[in-house]
Amino acid sequence: MNALRMHQLQTAKKHLMTCTWMWNAFGVSEHVIRSLSGICWRPLPLLGAAKPSMSIYVGLFAVTVVLGIVLIFSKGVLLSSANLSRRSCFAREAERRRTQCSSPNKRVFEELWARRPFEELRIGADQPLHLLVVLGSGGHTTEMHRLLSRDGGLLSERWVDAPVWVTFVYAKTDKRTPRWIERFQSDLPPGFRVLNWVAVPRAREVGQSWITSVFTSIHACASAAGLFLSSHSLATNDRMRAPAPNVVLCNGPGTCVPFCLIAFIVRIWNSLTRTRPASAYPRIIFIETVARVYSLSLTGKILYRFADRFLVQWPELARRYVYAEYYGRLV
């Protein structure tokens, strides 16, 4: 092998290796690429082309692109072995039911952050329950009203040893909700007490541009964090110190996303610092609005992995989404 051919071989291999990262991205090891390049390259000096590396380079690039497109459009079906057989789908579902883990979030929380079972962190029915109820505009508020007026009495009947507190949160631009809260407060079930109601800025108005919505989202997150941090020393009307909310209850307005995010961060922070009591670990309960029958709302899609309990109100949704729970129409 003369020096020219040797040089051609070297450059060609060098060009080929630039593709390595692309192949690595699809899980092909470097060893395989090296041996492949050895095979591809042997006939090349026989061709004696002026630019020997180009054709192979373009070819490999094309194959990479095609493979990438196929993998992207297969939406992870090709790569995950769990989906290959229908039986393993059922096995996974059964395993989920057995471990009673309604959300991947909880499992991650147990294994990574808390390093102890979630059961130890239970609030206990003798501890005060502080609900943070996120109200949206219009339909969401009506639904939450129906839910609370139907279930509130039952809740305060069963939660006899400790008070049930409610903090309402609504969007600042919403003019009608404060009046609604006043009305709701007057026919509140006994045992319930509305601690306060807070107006927060919206993360994104309808039709707002994406760039400005980044800043408003940050603003919304900051006010949510302020609510969580200040409520430890929150002075209410009868000079009582309320704990931070331990349950975030939301049914689908976009306002609830920053609150769920902050609740999740608070929980991780408290578990890292081993904070007591257990009520310092806020849970997220998401109830999808009854208006969604076939697909989740955007808020639902975001909170699908974050919420501890994800309730839906139509069987079609429960069939489609694994972690969603369906008990019937709730509102």
Place this chain on the structure above:
Amino acid sequence: MGKRVFVTVGTTRFSGLVQALENEQVLRSLRRAWDCDTLVVQHGSGPAPARACIERHGMTLESFPYSDSLRDEQERADLIISHAGAGSILEALEHAKPLVVVVNESLMDNHQWELARALAERKALVATTCAELGQALEQARRHRQQRPLPPACRGVLTRVLFEES
């Protein structure tokens, strides 16, 4: 004794539905098929329907922009024509009144179809659009078997909260 028909557009505006109330065919089917003599319209932030149009067909019009509680209006009505908002639909179905739901097609992300379609499949209501309201009213009059909705589950939230805490 004439019947009372209640129309609600929800918290925002829905000018398509209000304009449909000035339509000849709609008014005729309201008058003939439903024997309506009082039309009560909650028209939101949009304009109210033209009074002359409705009175020409021998009906009286009562209109207001908003109300804190539509409950008593819904109880008094013999037919409810509603926009496709979840709250309005569920409240109307609670009173077990005949319900015609008009879907707002001008809303961009039109997921309002979902609830109306699902409930129409279960024969709990009649779903339609602004343009086909007149036909839908006559159709709703002819097949009057609207099934009542099964009641909502009670105590699920309590159970979930107890399991979580």
